[in-house]
Structures are given as C-alpha cells and as structure tokens.
Amino acid sequence: MTVRVWVALFVALALVAAVALVTGPVPVALADVLAGLRGHAGNGAALVVHNIRLPRVALGLVVGAGLAMSGVALQATTRNPLAEPYLLGVSGGAAVGAVVATIAGASHPMAVELAAFAGAGIAVAAVVLVASASGAAAGSPALVMAGVVIGAFANAAILVLLAGAPSAMVRDALWWMMGSLSGADWRTVAWLAVVAIVAAGELLRAGREIDVLSLGDDAAAALGVEVERATRRVFLVAAILAAATVAAAGLVGFVGLVVPAIVRALGARSSREALLGAAVAGAALVVAADIVARVARAPAELPLGAVTALIGVPFFLARMRHAR
Amino acid sequence: MASGLARGIPALMRTRRSTSLPQGYSRHRLSAASAGFIGAAVFVVRAARMARWRQTHAELRVVLAALLCLAACGRGEMGSAVAATVDDFGDSVAAGPAARIVSLNPVATELLVTAGYRDRIVGRTHWDRYPAGADGIPDLGDGMAPNVEVVLGAKPDLVILYASPANRRAADALHSAGARTLAIRTDRIADLRRLASALAAVTGDTAVRGVADSATASVAAVRNLTPLDPAPRVVWHMGDPPLFVAGRGSYMGELIGVAGGVNAFDDLAAPSPQVSIEEVVRRDPDLILAGPKGAARITQNAAWRTVRAVREGRVVVYDTAIVGHPGVRIGEAARHVRNLIAPLAARR
Known part of the structure; x- marks a missing residue:
C-alpha cells in the first residue's frame, strides 16, 4: 500500500473516532471532550464522554481491528476469500455460551462475556479435534469443514435453548447475537485489548508463514514450512482473536469478511501489510458503523452487525469496481 | 309436492x-x-x-x-x-359451560384460580405460579406457540390463549380439532376486565368479573390518592444491555402514571423501547425503577454513573413478582409503585 493510502486510512480512523466522541443525544463541547479524554470528567457532559463514548469508541476500535486481522489471517491461510472468523465455529460457540449465561440468569457484569469466550474456546477446540480426527487431511479444508459442522451444531443448540426461554431472555439473546457496543466499559476494553495485542503480535510474527501458506500447501512445504502445524497455529490465534471480539461485542458480521478484501484492493501485498491495514480499516469501519447505529433511529439503537454490512457492502462494491 | x-x-x-x-x-x-x-x-x-x-x-x-x-x-x-363474544383474533367464541379449561394465558390463570375455579383448570403455562394452588395444575409449556397435541391431550372444553401472532396457528389447529378457544391480549390494566368479561360471557361464570372489578377498583383507589407535587419523572428499567425501558404502550408505564409519576419515556409509543443510556442522561429523570438484577447492574456500571439520579442514589428496586403482568395483583402493583416513588416526592 502506498503512503497516501496509509495516510488516508489513519485520517479516516481519526475522523470517525472524533465524530463518534462528539455525536450523541447529550450535546458536548470541545472542552468537554478534552476533559473527558484527560479523565477530568466532573458530573456533566465530560462524564458522558469519559464513561460512555470513549469506552465505546475504544471497544469499537479493538473489535474492528481484531475481526479484520482475524479475517486476513484466515483468508490467507485457507486461500479462501470467503473465509471469515465466524465460519470457523467461533460465533456459534460464543453464542451458545452467551445464551446459556443469559438463561441461567448470571448476574455478574462479565458473566456473559466470559461464558461467550468459554463457549467460543470450546468450539475452537472441538473444530481442531474434529479436523485432526480426519487424519491426513488436517489442513485448512478440514478446519473449514469442521468449523461449519461445529457452527451448525451450535446453532441447533441455541435454538433448543431459546425454544423454552421467556420472551425477555430470547430478546436479550437475539440482541446479543446482532452485535452491539452499547455495553462497553473500560474493563471489557482492557481485557480485549490485551488479547488483541498478543494475538496481533503473534499473527504479525507469523506473517512470513502466512504468506507462504497462501501459495498453497505444496509450495509451502517446498519452502520449508510445516503446513499442518503452521495452519493450525494461525487458525488458533485467529479464532481466539475472533472469539474475544465476539465475547465483548456480540456478533459483528461482515468486518472479517470484507475488510481483508478491501485492503487487498487498496494494494496490500504482504500479510503483515494486510494485517496492519486491515486493523486500521476494520477499526474505522466498526466505529463508523456504531455512529450510524446510535443516531439513525435515535433514541433507539440499530444492531451494529447489520450496520457494518450496510456500510461495508457499498464501499466494498465501489472499491472492487475501482480496482477492476 | x-x-x-x-x-x-x-x-x-x-x-x-x-x-x-x-x-x-x-x-x-x-x-x-x-x-x-x-x-x-x-x-x-x-x-x-x-x-x-x-x-x-x-x-x-x-x-x-x-x-x-x-x-x-x-x-x-x-x-x-351462538357466539358469546369475539376474541382478539377476531374469532367468534361460542357460549357454553367450561369444566375443563386449559389456560395458556397467565392472567387468565390468575383470574380463574382467584375466582375459585382452580378445579376446572386442567393445564397452565410454565410461568403460572400465582396464586397459591396454581403451581399444582399440569404445566403444558410456555404458552407461546403451544404443542397442540399436548393441549388436546388434556381434553379441554375451552383453551385460553394470549392473543399473539405466535399463537394464531395453534388457535386454528385447535379449532380444526373441535376445541373452543378464547384468545385475549393481556398487556394493559384495562385488559384484565376485558378478559374477565369475555370469560364470563363465554362460560357464564361471573365470579371472574367480580375479581377483576375488585382489582381494578384498587387501582382506581391508588390513582385517587393525593397527587404527588411535583410528579416525579421516572424511568422504568426493563433490562440492559441493550437498555430497554417502559414506553407509553406498556403496563409498567401505566403503573407509573397511576402511582402519580410521569414516565420519562412516555413519548415513545412502543411498550418496551430500546434506548441508549445517553438518552436517559439527556432526559435526566428523578428516579429509576429497576428489578434486583437491573439495579445491581446500574450501580456497578460506570456508564450509568453519567445519570444524575444514579449518582444521587435514586435507583429503587421493584418487586418483579408483583409488577410482572397486569393480573389480579394490579392494585397491589399500583400501591407498590406508589410506595416506591412517593418518598422521593416528599423529599423534594
């Protein structure tokens, strides 16, 4: 990607973050924003910036960056432009965990997040086990197939769980599955950021392996990469990254699918470049989508997952047309 | 010839x-x-x-x-x-005694048991636990899109449903099997009397009317208490995240009004609109009513501290068992809400 593209991406990110901080039902002045950013919140509008908007923007940045990086790694490793984090059983497992916690009436503030993360972790482990059980074909096609199967099983489990649940719980579970940043707080941002930084570091470190894997199994093996082991490691890291974002914000679809394609269209060549570019573009997309989710139908909010698709699809199509 | x-x-x-x-x-x-x-x-x-x-x-x-x-x-x-009434699905419901009633509407179950018809009920929903004795009635599911075969297995001569689109097919299937159904929406205070009138017209048993009249009179008694001045502006927290509050079209919104308060989200017609916490900040209510879990979340969450009423400790916990739905305890519910919001008005 050229310097101009990088600058444009960062400017877009800074712009949407700034707009997100000043947009909302409570009017805030620039001084309130600055006070909120510094933590000198008081009791007025600056407190709204510090306690509501800032964690929300921060969560959007990490969720967007995490999903997009996860998508880049998975698409490159599986050599499948339609691969996305949710294809690998992560979303289904996380949703089962969240629904179980909701129906069980867990009252701890982080109960749903932890249950969703645990559910996603179990699903990822199951995917790896199922793929390994298939023996010689334990490469990327086996992982994708196992992910689809585990995902279908998880979806069936969700339906069974929700079939007998009270309507309010069904509503809460559905809202969770549609994705939202409305529950953002600093604790969630902090743990997700830790997971995202570690996972991102790991993916960047494995950048060369991802590049080689994207050439095909035979070529990768000829270049000295242990295909199965490398594929599984990248898959695990990408899946954990996606699982963490799902646990924190529910299912925010489309980002992991389309942002990698966008950065490739913007000229990303190596996996590392694509990972970093996708992180910036994904973060900008999710924060922008959250602004729309907050204001489009105020005082109600739209599901974030729907808005990311509504914003991302036209942009994606325009970018594809331009690239051609 | x-x-x-x-x-x-x-x-x-x-x-x-x-x-x-x-x-x-x-x-x-x-x-x-x-x-x-x-x-x-x-x-x-x-x-x-x-x-x-x-x-x-x-x-x-x-x-x-x-x-x-x-x-x-x-x-x-x-x-x-010869139809006694037309229910909320628009179906004519024939008059005739009902000795085996399946009540898949919690309000109807409360009404019938309170009126002394406990022995006639051969099926209830999973949620019908009030009044005492109701939980001994066979549980036939959650009451929404019921299993028709299970309902018919109870050999009912009247099936009472909540008039939701989810129950339309079940009503049709029950009709096809020759069962008599009565589907009534029970979302608001006035629906209790409406349901009682329909039940009395269909079954000929008028005791349910007396129960509903008594409960409604209790509501009126609360409504006629000395007005709170100024009337506190109340947000009824129904759950978050995402945050759902009571809107104008809800029973809870009605309770706030009966108790002498003003629903801060009365301009939203939906029964339980989804809103943002920032919107609550903007509306700056005097009081937040929440269930035990909701109140715990509000007090633990930093985002809620942006609401003045939360910072100043004006979050009051309501009893979810009393205010859950507009059943025979509507008078008790109105009194309960009045007792929760009146001290605040007195302080101010």
Missing part, C-alpha cells in the same frame, strides 16, 4: 334472514348453514324432477329424511355456534 317444497324453502330462508342476530352472532356460520340448507333443497327439487316423483317414491323418502336431518343438524350447529 316438489313445487310446494320449492316454494316453501325461500319462505323459510326469508324467515331466517329476518331474524335479528344476537350480539356477536357469527354471521359466516349462519351463511354456511344456510348455503348447505339451500343446496340440499335444490338437490331435492332436482331429484324429484329427474327421478319422476311417482316412480322414485322410496328414493325421495330417503332424500327427504336426509334433508330433515341436515336441517336439524344445521339448527344444532347454529345453536352451538
């Missing part, structure tokens, strides 16, 4: 048409019965002509017997189809 019969039938039909229908009478059932009657008569006339009356004497006797039977059956059907 055939022509005499043919002349007589229109006269009979005129008599039928001129009969005024009782309130709620199902016209389409009458029309169907009439159509059957006409069709049979036409068939008899044609049979008489075609078979040449004298030679088919025996055959016509059979046909006439069939006609008489049809007429009798038709009268019988019309008799049983």
Whole structure:
C-alpha cells in the first residue's frame, strides 16, 4: 500500500473516532471532550464522554481491528476469500455460551462475556479435534469443514435453548447475537485489548508463514514450512482473536469478511501489510458503523452487525469496481 | 309436492334472514348453514324432477329424511355456534359451560384460580405460579406457540390463549380439532376486565368479573390518592444491555402514571423501547425503577454513573413478582409503585 493510502486510512480512523466522541443525544463541547479524554470528567457532559463514548469508541476500535486481522489471517491461510472468523465455529460457540449465561440468569457484569469466550474456546477446540480426527487431511479444508459442522451444531443448540426461554431472555439473546457496543466499559476494553495485542503480535510474527501458506500447501512445504502445524497455529490465534471480539461485542458480521478484501484492493501485498491495514480499516469501519447505529433511529439503537454490512457492502462494491 | 317444497324453502330462508342476530352472532356460520340448507333443497327439487316423483317414491323418502336431518343438524350447529363474544383474533367464541379449561394465558390463570375455579383448570403455562394452588395444575409449556397435541391431550372444553401472532396457528389447529378457544391480549390494566368479561360471557361464570372489578377498583383507589407535587419523572428499567425501558404502550408505564409519576419515556409509543443510556442522561429523570438484577447492574456500571439520579442514589428496586403482568395483583402493583416513588416526592 502506498503512503497516501496509509495516510488516508489513519485520517479516516481519526475522523470517525472524533465524530463518534462528539455525536450523541447529550450535546458536548470541545472542552468537554478534552476533559473527558484527560479523565477530568466532573458530573456533566465530560462524564458522558469519559464513561460512555470513549469506552465505546475504544471497544469499537479493538473489535474492528481484531475481526479484520482475524479475517486476513484466515483468508490467507485457507486461500479462501470467503473465509471469515465466524465460519470457523467461533460465533456459534460464543453464542451458545452467551445464551446459556443469559438463561441461567448470571448476574455478574462479565458473566456473559466470559461464558461467550468459554463457549467460543470450546468450539475452537472441538473444530481442531474434529479436523485432526480426519487424519491426513488436517489442513485448512478440514478446519473449514469442521468449523461449519461445529457452527451448525451450535446453532441447533441455541435454538433448543431459546425454544423454552421467556420472551425477555430470547430478546436479550437475539440482541446479543446482532452485535452491539452499547455495553462497553473500560474493563471489557482492557481485557480485549490485551488479547488483541498478543494475538496481533503473534499473527504479525507469523506473517512470513502466512504468506507462504497462501501459495498453497505444496509450495509451502517446498519452502520449508510445516503446513499442518503452521495452519493450525494461525487458525488458533485467529479464532481466539475472533472469539474475544465476539465475547465483548456480540456478533459483528461482515468486518472479517470484507475488510481483508478491501485492503487487498487498496494494494496490500504482504500479510503483515494486510494485517496492519486491515486493523486500521476494520477499526474505522466498526466505529463508523456504531455512529450510524446510535443516531439513525435515535433514541433507539440499530444492531451494529447489520450496520457494518450496510456500510461495508457499498464501499466494498465501489472499491472492487475501482480496482477492476 | 316438489313445487310446494320449492316454494316453501325461500319462505323459510326469508324467515331466517329476518331474524335479528344476537350480539356477536357469527354471521359466516349462519351463511354456511344456510348455503348447505339451500343446496340440499335444490338437490331435492332436482331429484324429484329427474327421478319422476311417482316412480322414485322410496328414493325421495330417503332424500327427504336426509334433508330433515341436515336441517336439524344445521339448527344444532347454529345453536352451538351462538357466539358469546369475539376474541382478539377476531374469532367468534361460542357460549357454553367450561369444566375443563386449559389456560395458556397467565392472567387468565390468575383470574380463574382467584375466582375459585382452580378445579376446572386442567393445564397452565410454565410461568403460572400465582396464586397459591396454581403451581399444582399440569404445566403444558410456555404458552407461546403451544404443542397442540399436548393441549388436546388434556381434553379441554375451552383453551385460553394470549392473543399473539405466535399463537394464531395453534388457535386454528385447535379449532380444526373441535376445541373452543378464547384468545385475549393481556398487556394493559384495562385488559384484565376485558378478559374477565369475555370469560364470563363465554362460560357464564361471573365470579371472574367480580375479581377483576375488585382489582381494578384498587387501582382506581391508588390513582385517587393525593397527587404527588411535583410528579416525579421516572424511568422504568426493563433490562440492559441493550437498555430497554417502559414506553407509553406498556403496563409498567401505566403503573407509573397511576402511582402519580410521569414516565420519562412516555413519548415513545412502543411498550418496551430500546434506548441508549445517553438518552436517559439527556432526559435526566428523578428516579429509576429497576428489578434486583437491573439495579445491581446500574450501580456497578460506570456508564450509568453519567445519570444524575444514579449518582444521587435514586435507583429503587421493584418487586418483579408483583409488577410482572397486569393480573389480579394490579392494585397491589399500583400501591407498590406508589410506595416506591412517593418518598422521593416528599423529599423534594
């Protein structure tokens, strides 16, 4: 990607973050924003910036960056432009965990997040086990197939769980599955950021392996990469990254699918470049989508997952047309 | 004879048409019965002509017997189809005693048990635990899109449903199986009396009306208490995240008004609109009413501290068992909410 593209991406990110901080039902002045950013919140509008908007923007940045990086790694490793984090059983497992916690009436503030993360972790482990059980074909096609199967099983489990649940719980579970940043707080941002930084570091470190894997199994093996082991490691890291974002914000679809394609269209060549570019573009997309989710139908909010698709699809199509 | 019969039938039909229908009478059932009657008569006339009356004497006797039977059956059907009421699905519900009732509407279960008809209920929803004795009734599921076979297995002579689109198919299936259903929406305070009137009209048992009247009078008594001045502006927290609050179209919103408060989200018509915490900040309510879990979340979450009422400790916990739905405890619920919000008004 050229310097101009990088600058444009960062400017877009800074712009949407700034707009997100000043947009909302409570009017805030620039001084309130600055006070909120510094933590000198008081009791007025600056407190709204510090306690509501800032964690929300921060969560959007990490969720967007995490999903997009996860998508880049998975698409490159599986050599499948339609691969996305949710294809690998992560979303289904996380949703089962969240629904179980909701129906069980867990009252701890982080109960749903932890249950969703645990559910996603179990699903990822199951995917790896199922793929390994298939023996010689334990490469990327086996992982994708196992992910689809585990995902279908998880979806069936969700339906069974929700079939007998009270309507309010069904509503809460559905809202969770549609994705939202409305529950953002600093604790969630902090743990997700830790997971995202570690996972991102790991993916960047494995950048060369991802590049080689994207050439095909035979070529990768000829270049000295242990295909199965490398594929599984990248898959695990990408899946954990996606699982963490799902646990924190529910299912925010489309980002992991389309942002990698966008950065490739913007000229990303190596996996590392694509990972970093996708992180910036994904973060900008999710924060922008959250602004729309907050204001489009105020005082109600739209599901974030729907808005990311509504914003991302036209942009994606325009970018594809331009690239051609 | 055939022509005499043919002349007589229109006269009979005129008599039928001129009969005024009782309130709620199902016209389409009458029309169907009439159509059957006409069709049979036409068939008899044609049979008489075609078979040449004298030679088919025996055959016509059979046909006439069939006609008489049809007429009798038709009268019988019309008799049983005399509708007592039209329910919220728009279906006519026939009057008649109900000795085996499946109540898949929690408000109806409360009403019937309180009125002393516990022994007539042969099925309830999973959620019907009030009043005492209700939990001994067989649990037939959650009441939404019920398993029709399970319901029919209880051999009910009346099935009471909550009038939700999710239950429309079940009502149709129960009708097809010959079961009588009464579907009523029970979302607001006034729905309790509406349900009681419908039940009384359908079953002829008027004790339910007395229970509903008594509960509604208790609500009126709370409404007539000394007005709170100034009336506190209240947000009724129903759950978050995402945050759902009581809107104008809700029972909880009504309770706030009855208790002397003002629902801060009364401008939103939806029963439970989804809003942002920032919107609550902007509206700056005097008080937040929340269930035990909601209140715990509000006090633990930093985002809620942006709301002045939360910072100043004006989050009050309501009893979810009392205010859950507009059942026989509506008076108790109104009093409960009044007791929660009145101290605040006194402080101010």
